[in-house]
Each structure stands twice: as structure tokens, then as C-alpha cells.
Amino acid sequence: MSKLHIPFLRTPLLLCVLVLLPLPFKVISQDANTEKTILLNLKQQLGNPPSIQSWNSSSLPCTWTGVTCGDDGSVTELDLGDKGITKTIPPTICDLKNLTFLYMNLNYIPGEFPKVLYSCTKLQHLDLSQNYFVGPIPDDIDKLSGLRYIDLGANNFTGNIPPQIANLKGLRTLFLYQNQFNGTFPKEISKLSNLEELGLAFNNFVPSSIPVEFGQLKKLRLLWMRLANLIGEIPESLTSLSSLETLDLVGNDLEGKIPDGLFSLKNLTSLYLFGNNLSGEIPQRVETLNLVEMDLGMNQLNGSIPEDFGKLKKLQLLSLFENHMSGEVPPSIGLLPALKTFKVFSNNLSGALPPKMGLYSKLEEFDVSTNQFSGQLPENLCAGGVLQGVVAFENNLSGPVPRSLGNCNSLHTIQLFSNNFSGEIPAGVWTASDMIYLMLSDNSFSGGLPSKLAWNLSRLELNNNKLSGPIPPGISSWVNLVVFKASNNLLSGEIPVEITSLPHLSDLLIDGNQFSGQLPSKIISWKSLTSLILSRNALSGQIPKEIGSLPDLRYLDLSQNNFSGEIPLEFDQLKPVFLNLSSNHLSGKIPDQFDNIAYVNSFLNNSNLCAVNPVLNFPNCYAKLRDSKKMPSKTLALILVLTVTIFVVTMIVTLFVVRDYQRKKAKRDLAAWKLTSFQRLNFTEANILASLTENNLIGSGGSGKVYRVAINRAGDYVAVKRIWNNEKMDRNLEKEFSAEVQILGTIRHANIVKLLCCISSESSKLLVYEFMENQSLDRWLHGRKRSQSMGISSFGYMAPGKSTQQLHCAFVNGDEHTSLADWAWQQFGQGTPIADCLDPEIKEPCFLQEMTTVFNLGLICTHPSPSTRPSMKDVLEILRRVSPDSNGETKTGAELDVLPLLGTVTSLSATTQHETA
Structure with missing residues (x-):
């Protein structure tokens, strides 16, 4: 009896002895202190992130x-x-000898794959996703x-996925998604017999x-x-994956049929194949009764x-959606008890929709648009x-809108345009509390507009x-309306002033109705129109x-009304972008901004309008003005004589005053000039300053003028570039002057003009160069057939002015102060033939049309x-049409007529954008 009780007596005693012994507690305490030290060092090496400040001694x-921690x-x-x-x-992290799970995801860790983890000998679970790792996955992983x-996943790894990854025999989850792999993935992955999850999505592999x-x-x-840049067919071998629950091959370039066996996988719950080039018919026998989600959209499926x-x-x-499916939708689909989303848009489906759709399930999305229902x-x-x-837009649906939709407050959008619906729109449709888009165009709906809309x-x-x-005046309550289109209806009456108070309105299209009266002028909130x-x-x-004060208005069409004035x-x-005021009773001058060929069709059938530009084919406004306000010839002559007399007297007085002032100023200013050689x-x-006259001017540009100055009687010249400002030298010109002095004053090169000196004052800077006679760009472009021209390839840009007119329009008796563009517009306005305006030296009969x-x-x-x-x-x-075609032949006159061509291009462009809007 005592023997039987001895073990029970000894065991508690032994436990008590073990508990009282100090040695085991001492060993455990040392291990805890060691790991604490390791973790505190780790915290410091990681930069002491604030998120782990609770780590302390x-x-x-x-x-x-x-x-x-584990049990020990x-x-x-x-x-x-x-x-x-x-x-x-x-x-340091691998000094934690029992570390099994390591999560370092969702950080900003840089560098290559951390091989330091190879020392974590007990590591089973590693999550480094969503960091900044780069480079390849190492071969010795x-x-x-x-x-x-x-x-x-979600890093920046590149290159190939190494086949050595298949040596991780215990691997159950392999996620390498969303990287920058640009090589291949190995077929050796198939050797991971314990693998349950494989994620290679969102990678730009070579087509595989x-x-x-x-x-x-x-x-x-x-x-x-x-x-994942997949190509080819879905292999039939995937139909043997009996444990498969989710197959996601979205957005690749797969082709061929969907293997019938996929629809027999008993455990398959999610099948995502949309966005490929899969073709053929879906098998009629479907045994995958556990399917929860099936998306086969955007393929080439038929049947x-x-x-x-x-x-x-x-x-x-x-x-x-977006396949070539045909036939009717089986009525049994309307009986599915769990169906939430039904999308079959953009197919060739026909017949009636399942009549009980939505009756047995909580339907959330229903899109059957662009079919033949x-x-x-x-x-x-x-x-x-x-x-x-x-x-359900773009079908052949008819009849009234179901009244039940008028009681559906969860609706965000109803899009029924381009059908044959009729009758009145249910009242509740207008006011459904969550409604955002209501698109009912191109039907036969009747009735009127509501006073109140969904908020x-x-x-x-x-x-x-x-x-x-x-x-209705209640339109002022449509406060969130952005687009209002009601064109081509039977709406009537005046346009209420309340419509101008809608603060977010961007598009108002109510053309083709029976509105009358004046357009409201009190525009309160149309700043977004x-x-x-x-x-x-x-x-x-x-x-x-x-x-005219609407800042964003781009499309304005008031044509075919009775506007006047x-x-x-x-x-x-x-x-x-588009303007049409045609077919009204407008009068007066077309605004200058629109007096050009871009708006050639914008003012038609307004007989009392006039224009300055003859392109618009309206009476000339100046001619009409002369006809209406002719003055007696004696009065005109008297005004002319008085004007000339006053002008001559003023010029003489001014000449004497200016000459006296300049003499005094020249003496005073000479002392203010500083010469740097x-x-x-x-x-x-003094030699330079006295010669800066218009007679010596040979060029001008954005920053000043260039003069040729004689420095002695032997015929030696220098070129003087004057950088100036009416008041004081501004910062940009000062920088330009300093840069040119710094560069040209220190270099010596046979092909670069020498900078001899600079002369500066408070308001002007002069750069004096050696003068290179007849070494201009003009000479190299045109040879010696030109007259002797200015000789500075280093004084920068010269704007169209006196010098360029001498080069290109010397034969024209025009005003030397008129720019080439102004002169051309004058010739055009006077009806001068264009052939007479061309330079005789370049005018060739065979290219006259171009x-x-x-x-x-x-x-x-x-x-x-x-x-x-x-x-x-x-x-x-236009320039493309001007140039010779591929056979070297020039275009016909009709093809080169720029005015109709540009007008057509502009008008078509505007019309297209209007219709798109």
C-alpha cells in the first residue's frame, strides 16, 4: 500500500525541490537579458523608429x-x-536563435535581398512585402x-525568378507579385509539392x-x-488542380478555348479570366457548383x-461583358438567390430579359447595355x-419604366437612353435620394420637368x-446639377431667371425646343459654364x-433664333472653340476677335452685320462708316491745312530744343562713360559715342542696336553693340552684358570676332568688336547675288525690321518702319496680287502656287x-499639302488653296468637339 503511495509523495516533493533550486532561474534570466540586449541593439541599428519606443531596458x-515569445x-x-x-x-536580427516569424512589410527598407537572414536558421515565415528592395532574387535563396x-510582393526586384526557389521544399505560400521582374519565372515551381498559394501577378515577364x-x-x-504577360492557351493540365479555389489570369494575352474541365473543379469559387483573347463557347455543362464569382468579360467568347x-x-x-455572346439570357439566372452583380453589356444578346431578375436576390448592379434586348x-x-x-442603354426595350424603380432610394444611376421607352417618368425616379446620373435621352418619354430633383x-x-x-422656377433647387441636356423636346415658355443661379452648371443644352422671350441676363453663378x-x-x-464674362465658356450656339441688336x-x-450666332437679326460690327477665317460660318444669315476681314464675306464696316458719315470737301480741306501747319511748327520748335539739349547733354554725359580695354x-x-547715329545703324535685336563706326580716315571700322534700356539697365540685360564681356574678352580664336573694349554708363553698355566685312550668315546662305549687307554670325537675333526689309522687300515702295507682317496685310487689304509681292530673285513660275x-x-x-x-x-x-507628293509632283491649285482648307479644318474641328461634348 505504501509503495503505491510513494510516487505520489515523492513527486510534489521533487517539484518543490526543483522550484527552490536557484540555478535554472539564473540560466533563464541570463537568456532574457541576452535577447533584451539583442533587441535594443536592433532598435538602434534600425534608426530608433518612434513606433518601437516601448522597447526599453x-x-x-x-x-x-x-x-x-514562446513557452520557454x-x-x-x-x-x-x-x-x-x-x-x-x-x-543582429538572427542572433535571436528561435526567431520563426518575421514581418517587416509596409516599410521603406532599401537595398538588395537581405542575405543576412540566411543565419536565421529557424525562420519559417518571412514577409518583406511593400518595401524598396531592388536587384534580383539571389540564386542561393x-x-x-x-x-x-x-x-x-510590391518591391522593385528585377531579372528572373531563380529556379533554385524550388528547393524550398516546405514552401506553402510563394508571393512575388507586383515587382519589376523582366525575365522569366521557372517551371521548376511545379516541384513545390506542398505549395498552396502562388502569386506572380503584376509583373512584366517576358511573354511566357x-x-x-x-x-x-x-x-x-x-x-x-x-x-503577368502570359501568352498561349490555358493548359488542360490545370483542370487537374482539384484543390484550386481561385484562378486569376486577368489582363493577359491568353487565347484559345477555356478548358471545359475548369467548370468541373469542385472547390473552385472564383474564376477571373477577363481581359484576354479567349475564344470559343462556354461549355453548356457546368459542375462547379461552388462558384461565387465568375468574370469572363473582355474576351472573344461566342455562343x-x-x-x-x-x-x-x-x-x-x-x-x-464585351464578348460576342448571342441568344437569350436563360430565365433561370433570374432565380439565382445570391446574385448581386449581372454584367452582360456589349454583346449580341437578344430576346426578353429574365422577368424575375432581382426578385429572389439582393441585386446591386444590373448592366445589359449595348445589346438587342x-x-x-x-x-x-x-x-x-x-x-x-x-x-440598359442602346437596346430595343420598350414600354414604361417600372414604377418600382420610383421607390428605389438606393439607386445611383439610371441609364436608359437609346431605347423605345414611353410614358411618363415615375415621380420617384427624379427624387431618389442617392441618384447622381439620370440619362434618358433618345426615347419617347412624355410629361413635364419636375420642380424638385434628387439633392x-x-x-x-x-x-x-x-x-x-x-x-419650372423650382430649377433653382437643382443645386448640384452639372450637366443639363434637354435638346429636341417640346419644352416651351420663357427660360426662367432661376436657371442662372445653378452654381456648378457646366453644360446647358436645350436647343430644338419652343422657348421664347428674352434670355435672362442676370447670370449669378454660371462661372463654371x-x-x-x-x-x-x-x-x-x-x-x-x-x-462675355463667363470665363470657361467654350461652346456657344445661339443660332436660329430671333436675337437682334x-x-x-x-x-x-x-x-x-465653337461659336454660332447664325440666322438671327444681328447688326453692327463683328468683334475683332472673331473677324477671321476660323469663324467663317459663325455669323451667316445676319444681313445687317459688317466685318473688316474680307474673308468673312460681309460688307466692309469702314466703307459703311464712310457712306454714313461723309463730310463736306471744304471742311475736310480746312482740317487738313490746319493739321499740317500745326505739325510743321511743332517739329521746327522741337528740333531746335532737342538739338540744344543734346549738345549740352553730350558734354555732360561724356564724363559718365567708362572704357575698359x-x-x-x-x-x-569720344570717337565711338559721336558715331552712334541712325546713319551708321546696321542691325537691331531684342537687347539693343548694332552700329558700324569709322575710327580713322584710312577706312578702318569697328562694330559697336549697344545694350540699353530707357531707364536703367535691367537685371537680365546686365547678366547678358556681363556674360558676353566675360567670354569674348578672354578668348582668342580665328573664327570668333574679337572684343576690343567695352564702354559703360549707368543706362547703356557698349561692346566694341572688330568689324568683319561681308562675313554674314546672309552671304553664306545667298552667295554674292545679294547686295553688300551687314557683316556681323555674333550679334544675336535681329527682329524683322529695316535690315530684313532691305534683304527681302527692297523692291517694294513701302514705309521702312512698317514690319513685314503689317506690309503684307496692307497689300492683302488693297487687293494687290500676291505674285506682285514676291521677291523677284526667288519667284519661280513652277512654284508660284505653293x-x-x-x-x-x-x-x-x-x-x-x-x-x-x-x-x-x-x-x-497645310504645309504638308504644299510639299510635293511621293512621286515628286506638286499639288493642284485646288489642293493648295489654304483659305478654304484651313476654314474647313477649323470648322470641322469645332463641330466635332461640340458634338463630343
Whole structure:
């Protein structure tokens, strides 16, 4: 009996003895202190991130943030994810001998793959995702032999994925998604017999097919290769992945049929294949009854929707959009109890929609647009009360809108345009609390507009219906409306002033109705308006000048109304892409901004308008003015004599005063000039200053003028560049002067003109160079057939002026102070033949038409108003047509007529943009 009780007596005694012994406690305490020291050193090496400030010497490591210990008190897990770490991983981390789990994801760790982790001999779980790692995955990564989980996703790794990764035999999860791999992934991955999750998505691999060997991964539950540059067919071997739950091959370039066996995988819940080039029919027999989500959109699939899809009782998402599917939608799909999203838009489907769609499930999205469906919309789409969108545009649907949609407050959008719907729009549709877009154009809806809209409705499109009645004054409550389109209806009455108070309105299109009266001028909140289209109504009165103050208005069409009076001068502030005021009763002058070929069709059928530019084909405003305000000849003669007399007397007095002033000033200013020499000189600053006259001027540019100055009687000259300002030298000119002096004053080169000296005062800077006779760019371009011209390839840009007119228009008896552009416009306005304006030295009969075209193009490109000049795209198109074709033959006269061509290009461009808007 005593023997039986001895073990029970001894055991408690032995435990008590062991507990009382000090040695084991001493050993454990030493290990804890060691790991504390390791962790504190690790914290310091990681840059002391604030997120782990709880790591301190006054507490035990197992209580610290992100530290987990095992049963023996040693650290087994470090969770340093999302801690703001910016340093590389130090080797110290592997001094934690029992470290098994390491999370360092969501940081900013730089550098290459941390090989220091090879010393963490017990590491099983490694997460380095979402950092800044670069370079290749090392070939010796298999030194982490104990790994079961590795996530290197969302980094910047490049190159190939090494085949040695297949030596990690215990690996169950391999995530390498969202890197910059530009090489290959190895088929040897198929040797990871324990692999359950494989994520290679979002990588730009070289075009690769899915290895047939991947069919050996019998435990694989997730195959995630979205946007991985896959090509070829989906291998039939994948149908043997009996454990597969999710197959995601979205956005690749896969082709061929979808293997029938995929629809028989018993565990498959998610099938994502959209955005490929898969073709053929979907098999009619579907046994994957656990499917929850199936997205096969954006492929080349054809045939009908399988009837067996009605058996997928767990199916929540069915997406077949943008394929070539035909036939009817099986009615059984309308009975699916879990269906939330149904998207079959952009196919060739026809027939009636499942009548019970939405009755047995909480349908959220319903998009059947751009098909050939007929009949009515299903009555119970919103029976579940969570429907967010009904999108069924571009079909042959008819009948009234189901009244149940008027009681569906969860709706964000209804898009039913381009169908055959009729009747009145249910009242609740206008006011559904969450409605944002209501697009009902191109139907036969009747009735009137509501006084109240949903508070957040921003887009209301009602074009081409049979709506009637006025715009209600309650439109002022449509405060969030951005787009209002109600063109081509039967709306009538005056446009209420309340419409001008909508603060966010950008597009107002109510053309083609029966509106009358004056357009409201009290524009309160239309600062965002970009399109105002009111054509084909019966509006009258003057065009409100306030329209000219709308800063963003780009499309304005008031044509085919009864507007009268002048075009407001404030319209000069507009910069429209499209403008049409045709077919009204407008009078007066067309504003200068629109008096050009870009608006040739903008003012038609307004008989009392006039223009300055003959291109618009309106009476000349100046001629009309002369005809209406002719003055007696004697009065004109008297005014002329008095004007000439006053001018002559003023000039004589001014001449004496100026000459006396200049003499005194020259003496006073000479002392203010300072000469800095870079060469031995045989002249003084007085020689230079006295010769800076218009007679010695040989060129001018943006920063000053250039003179040729004689320095002795032997005929030696220097070139003087004067950098000046009316007041004081500004900062940019000062920098230009200093730079040129610094460079040219210190270099000596046979091909660079010598800088002899500089002469400066408070308001002017003179650079004196040696003069190189006849060594200009003009001589090298045109040879010696030109007259002797100025001889400075280093005085910078010379603007079109006296010198260039001498070169190119010397034969024209024009004003020497008129620019080439002004002179050309004068010749055009006077009706001078263009051939008479061309330089005789370059005029060739066989290229006369091309030169005429370029001359006209120059006129248009130099119009005084920059906003009316053509775009460079249009200029390029014209110049392309001017040049010879591929056979070396020039274009015909009709092809080179620039004015109609540019007008057509501009008008078509404006019209296209208007229609797009």
C-alpha cells in the first residue's frame, strides 16, 4: 500500500525541490537579458523608429510591441510591419536563435535581398512585402531552407525568378507579385509539392505561357497570375488542380478555348479570366457548383449563356461583358438567390430579359447595355432594396419604366437612353435620394420637368424625347446639377431667371425646343459654364452682354433664333472653340476677335452685320462708316491745312530744343562713360559715342542696336553693340552684358570676332568688336547675288525690321518702319496680287502656287489677335499639302488653296468637339 503511495509523495516533493533550486532561474534570466540586449541593439541599428519606443531596458522583451515569445520565454516572432523603418536589415536580427516569424512589410527598407537572414536558421515565415528592395532574387535563396511562407510582393526586384526557389521544399505560400521582374519565372515551381498559394501577378515577364507542369501542384488553392504577360492557351493540365479555389489570369494575352474541365473543379469559387483573347463557347455543362464569382468579360467568347449557370446557387457575380455572346439570357439566372452583380453589356444578346431578375436576390448592379434586348425591363430589379444602377442603354426595350424603380432610394444611376421607352417618368425616379446620373435621352418619354430633383443629381440627360411644358422656377433647387441636356423636346415658355443661379452648371443644352422671350441676363453663378447651346428656339431681344464674362465658356450656339441688336463688345473676352450666332437679326460690327477665317460660318444669315476681314464675306464696316458719315470737301480741306501747319511748327520748335539739349547733354554725359580695354586701341570713347547715329545703324535685336563706326580716315571700322534700356539697365540685360564681356574678352580664336573694349554708363553698355566685312550668315546662305549687307554670325537675333526689309522687300515702295507682317496685310487689304509681292530673285513660275499658299498661311498666322490664329496642327497639315507628293509632283491649285482648307479644318474641328461634348 505504501509503495503505491510513494510516487505520489515523492513527486510534489521533487517539484518543490526543483522550484527552490536557484540555478535554472539564473540560466533563464541570463537568456532574457541576452535577447533584451539583442533587441535594443536592433532598435538602434534600425534608426530608433518612434513606433518601437516601448522597447526599453526597464521592461521584459516579451511585453514589447511587436515581440512574441514562446513557452520557454525566448523570442519567436517579430512583427515590425508598418513601423516606418528606412534602414537595411542588420545581421543582429538572427542572433535571436528561435526567431520563426518575421514581418517587416509596409516599410521603406532599401537595398538588395537581405542575405543576412540566411543565419536565421529557424525562420519559417518571412514577409518583406511593400518595401524598396531592388536587384534580383539571389540564386542561393534556398539557404532559407526552413521557409514555409515568403512574401516579397510590391518591391522593385528585377531579372528572373531563380529556379533554385524550388528547393524550398516546405514552401506553402510563394508571393512575388507586383515587382519589376523582366525575365522569366521557372517551371521548376511545379516541384513545390506542398505549395498552396502562388502569386506572380503584376509583373512584366517576358511573354511566357503557363507551364504545363503547374498541373502537378495538387495542393494549390490560389493561382494568381493577373497581368503577368502570359501568352498561349490555358493548359488542360490545370483542370487537374482539384484543390484550386481561385484562378486569376486577368489582363493577359491568353487565347484559345477555356478548358471545359475548369467548370468541373469542385472547390473552385472564383474564376477571373477577363481581359484576354479567349475564344470559343462556354461549355453548356457546368459542375462547379461552388462558384461565387465568375468574370469572363473582355474576351472573344461566342455562343449562348449556358442554362447550367442557373444552377450556381452561390453565384454572386456573373460578368460576361464585351464578348460576342448571342441568344437569350436563360430565365433561370433570374432565380439565382445570391446574385448581386449581372454584367452582360456589349454583346449580341437578344430576346426578353429574365422577368424575375432581382426578385429572389439582393441585386446591386444590373448592366445589359449595348445589346438587342426587347420587351420591358424586369419589374422587380430593386426588390432587394440595394440596387445601385440600372444600365440598359442602346437596346430595343420598350414600354414604361417600372414604377418600382420610383421607390428605389438606393439607386445611383439610371441609364436608359437609346431605347423605345414611353410614358411618363415615375415621380420617384427624379427624387431618389442617392441618384447622381439620370440619362434618358433618345426615347419617347412624355410629361413635364419636375420642380424638385434628387439633392445630389449632377447629370440629367433628356434629349430627343416628347417632354413638354416649361422649365419650372423650382430649377433653382437643382443645386448640384452639372450637366443639363434637354435638346429636341417640346419644352416651351420663357427660360426662367432661376436657371442662372445653378452654381456648378457646366453644360446647358436645350436647343430644338419652343422657348421664347428674352434670355435672362442676370447670370449669378454660371462661372463654371463651358457649353451653352440654345439654337433652334424662338428667343428674342438682345444677346446679354454678361455672357462675355463667363470665363470657361467654350461652346456657344445661339443660332436660329430671333436675337437682334449688336454682338456685345464683351464677347471679345471669350475664347470659344465653337461659336454660332447664325440666322438671327444681328447688326453692327463683328468683334475683332472673331473677324477671321476660323469663324467663317459663325455669323451667316445676319444681313445687317459688317466685318473688316474680307474673308468673312460681309460688307466692309469702314466703307459703311464712310457712306454714313461723309463730310463736306471744304471742311475736310480746312482740317487738313490746319493739321499740317500745326505739325510743321511743332517739329521746327522741337528740333531746335532737342538739338540744344543734346549738345549740352553730350558734354555732360561724356564724363559718365567708362572704357575698359581688352586690346591695344587707336581710338577713344569720344570717337565711338559721336558715331552712334541712325546713319551708321546696321542691325537691331531684342537687347539693343548694332552700329558700324569709322575710327580713322584710312577706312578702318569697328562694330559697336549697344545694350540699353530707357531707364536703367535691367537685371537680365546686365547678366547678358556681363556674360558676353566675360567670354569674348578672354578668348582668342580665328573664327570668333574679337572684343576690343567695352564702354559703360549707368543706362547703356557698349561692346566694341572688330568689324568683319561681308562675313554674314546672309552671304553664306545667298552667295554674292545679294547686295553688300551687314557683316556681323555674333550679334544675336535681329527682329524683322529695316535690315530684313532691305534683304527681302527692297523692291517694294513701302514705309521702312512698317514690319513685314503689317506690309503684307496692307497689300492683302488693297487687293494687290500676291505674285506682285514676291521677291523677284526667288519667284519661280513652277512654284508660284505653293508660294501663294505659304503667303496666305503667313497672313493667317500673323493676325493681330493671337487667339484667332490657327493651331500648329492645322499649319502643319497645310504645309504638308504644299510639299510635293511621293512621286515628286506638286499639288493642284485646288489642293493648295489654304483659305478654304484651313476654314474647313477649323470648322470641322469645332463641330466635332461640340458634338463630343
